[in-house]
Amino acid sequence: MEISKSSIPNDVTGAQNNAFRFGLNGVKSEIVGVHPLQPLLESSRRAHEEVKRTVMANVYGSAFPLKMDLDRQILSRFQRPPGALPSSILGLEVLTGSLDEFGFEDYLNDPRDSGNLRPADMHHGMEVRLGLSKGPVCPSFI
Template sequence: MSKNSIPNDVTGIQNDALRFGLSGVKSEIVGVHPLQPLMESTKRTHEEMKRMAMANVYGSAFPLKMDLDRQIFSRFQRPAGALPSSMLGLEAITGSLDDFGFEDYLNDPRDSDSFRPADMHHGMEVRLGISNGPAHPSFI
């Protein structure tokens, strides 16, 4: 039996409390806010309408160029365990620099005392495909 065929709960990778911390019951029970799917679908619809308008005004190659730029800018990231990636270039080309989110007037959840920085070695192992354990949210 190869290692890939053994479930994660048997190997202990998924339940590694020393590496990922203790799991809480609240995080397993609480779902997403009821308005979140509506906001996401509205955002997708708005982006699709904007894409169609750009294709009508500038030609069909312009939205393809924008998609290519978005793919390129989404790949720039800092190494695992370092400061979180700001993705400023991606925010500039998508227009999300103008958005005013909750982290702008409340606090960024990463600044709280309960936020644990990720293990740099495990993050690089996951990114390079050496480890198949679950990635920390800051590596995704």
């Protein structure tokens, strides 16, 4: 008889309450929501992408947006193994046009470059990526 991982409760496996791996839980992050403008920004971005997709379908034919979706799926899968070097998704940034955007990390530095983050746990990163473990993913795994 095989025991599946989903039948084992989280308190036995320690997937969510592992203080050594993820640090102590804070209450502030559970209480404070997202910034009020963030949902508006995401909805406007989705609306802009939908209009762009419709224009491309009208100009180049209905197969072109499907080809771009396939390219987006392929380029979003490329990642380095978790470890010292963060994944660079340059091809996806070029395809979506986000390479031309000027974000806060461009003038306030990337938070991953500060020395405040713990070193990446390569074993946990691979467990999360393969679906063997659940838990918060450190930004350096992305």
